[in-house]
Amino acid sequence: MPAVVRLRSAVCLLGRFPALAGVDLDAASGEIVLLSGANGAGKTTLLRLLAGLVPLYSGEGTVLGHDLARDRRSARRDLALVGHETFCYDDLTVRENLWFAARAAGRDTGAADTALERLGLTRLADVVHGRLSAGQRRRLAVAVALSRDPRLLLLDEPHAGLDADGRAVLDDVVRAAPAEHRTVLLASHELEHARAVATREVVITAGQAQLASKDRGTL
Amino acid sequence: MNLWREVRLVAAKDLRIEARSRVTVQQIIPFGLIVLLLFAFALDPDRGILRRVAPGLFWVTVLLAALLAVSRSFAIEADNGARDGLRLSGLDGPALFLGKAAAVAIELLALEVVLAATVVVVYGIELNTLVPLILATLAATVGVAATGTLYGVLAAGLRVRETLVPVLLLPVVAPVLLGATRAWEAAIDGIPSDAWPWVALLTVFAILFTAIGMLAFGPLLEEA
Numbered sequence: 001m002p003a004v005v006r007l008r009s010a011v012c013l014l015g016r017f018p019a020l021a022g023v024d025l026d027a028a029s030g031e032i033v034l035l036s037g038a039n040g041a042g043k044t045t046l047l048r049l050l051a052g053l054v055p056l057y058s059g060e061g062t063v064l065g066h067d068l069a070r071d072r073r074s075a076r077r078d079l080a081l082v083g084h085e086t087f088c089y090d091d092l093t094v095r096e097n098l099w100f101a102a103r104a105a106g107r108d109t110g111a112a113d114t115a116l117e118r119l120g121l122t123r124l125a126d127v128v129h130g131r132l133s134a135g136q137r138r139r140l141a142v143a144v145a146l147s148r149d150p151r152l153l154l155l156d157e158p159h160a161g162l163d164a165d166g167r168a169v170l171d172d173v174v175r176a177a178p179a180e181h182r183t184v185l186l187a188s189h190e191l192e193h194a195r196a197v198a199t200r201e202v203v204i205t206a207g208q209a210q211l212a213s214k215d216r217g218t219l
Numbered sequence: 220m221n222l223w224r225e226v227r228l229v230a231a232k233d234l235r236i237e238a239r240s241r242v243t244v245q246q247i248i249p250f251g252l253i254v255l256l257l258f259a260f261a262l263d264p265d266r267g268i269l270r271r272v273a274p275g276l277f278w279v280t281v282l283l284a285a286l287l288a289v290s291r292s293f294a295i296e297a298d299n300g301a302r303d304g305l306r307l308s309g310l311d312g313p314a315l316f317l318g319k320a321a322a323v324a325i326e327l328l329a330l331e332v333v334l335a336a337t338v339v340v341v342y343g344i345e346l347n348t349l350v351p352l353i354l355a356t357l358a359a360t361v362g363v364a365a366t367g368t369l370y371g372v373l374a375a376g377l378r379v380r381e382t383l384v385p386v387l388l389l390p391v392v393a394p395v396l397l398g399a400t401r402a403w404e405a406a407i408d409g410i411p412s413d414a415w416p417w418v419a420l421l422t423v424f425a426i427l428f429t430a431i432g433m434l435a436f437g438p439l440l441e442e443a
Contacts (some may be wrong), residue, residue, distance in 0.1 A: 077309035087304025091239040104308035
């Protein structure tokens with residue numbers, strides 16, 4: 001199976017501080033990889049590195065076949081990151097934010113409408129982002145990611161702020177990833193919940209993947 | 220997706236946000252009107268002076284209002300991590316630059332129509348030779364929007380961007396102020412031949428900064 005993500009001795013600096021200090025990581029197509037670790041271990045930085053938002057300082061890294069050291073922008077059309085923020089505009093409606101994300105990624109608005117329905121946001125389609133609750137914004141962030149129909153989905157604490165129904169919807173999205181030929185990297189502190197959907201767990205400790213590849217089997 | 224489709228996507232997004240937030244209509248245009256009226260109060264009752272300095276006052280007002288428009292253009296990318304969203308969007312730097320600059324230019328053109336009408340009514344000038352005047356206005360607007368968008372992204376990630384952008388931008392757009400003012404003066408005086416060299420200067424400026432912006436916007440956004 002081709003590697004969607006491949007890191008070797010990846011080092012990433014935030015200022016002079018090595019937020020990632022030599023990470024080795026592989027993820028194949030259709031895998032759901034849980035990234036666990038304490039606060040400040042480097043999970044968010046790792047996801048931002050894979051999204052091309054922070055540069056690779058040393059080591060090797062490829063994402064969807066693109067070399068992170070040479071070109072950290074080319075993979076972006078085929079990946080999506082759900083970060084701590086929604087990447088949305090307060091004065092655009094839920095539907096407008098989704099359509100913008102889909103069209104920017106070269107997808108048609110049908111993908112956005114499907115994501116809208118899948119995340120249970122249909123009744124909020126014409127509400128502006130600035131009026132959404134924290135949980136609704138979290139759902140929208142996931143919907144924005146799905147509207148891009150990404151091959152690689154990077155989720156950073158996606159359960160935070162979601163109610164039980166929202167978590168169930170999110171879990172369905174993650175579980176469906178292998179069938180949709182999508183790879184998921186999921187950083188979470190809610191381990192019991194995340195382990196239930198992950199196929200593999202990698203523990204990040206002090207910027208390193210210390211206990212890599214604790215195989216949990218395919219669910 | 221081709222370049223122009225991406226440009227339209229970005230420009231439409233910015234213009235839709237402006238239409239909904241009404242910042243241009245409720246803040247930037249009134250700001251421009253207030254500045255023009257303050258000049259009129261300061262220079263009254265001698266309307267002869269007002270007529271002579273009207274082109275310069277008009278363009279100084281446009282530049283001051285342009286600072287607000289540029290600041291607003293990047294303020295909307297500061298909330299909710301939208302700037303990271305733009306980087307992740309997959310849109311190319313030239314398309315992002317042209318789309319954001321086009322939205323600023325359209326807002327400025329709307330402002331200029333209102334301000335020009337105010338200048339005619341309040342300052343008592345007549346716009347006789349319209350062709351060079353309109354071409355000078357279009358070229359100057361594109362130049363200001365392109366330069367503003369370029370310097371806007373340069374300062375986008377900085378906490379002091381609101382104060383830094385005017386300091387960086389105003390000296391660079393001084394040729395626009397000079398060229399547009401001279402072109403307007405020639406047009407108002409009914410001597411179009413005097414306006415054309417300034418129209419040419421404004422056009423070169425607009426093309427130059429549009430080209431620089433298309434090349435530099437993407438890398439600058441990555442570093443913002």
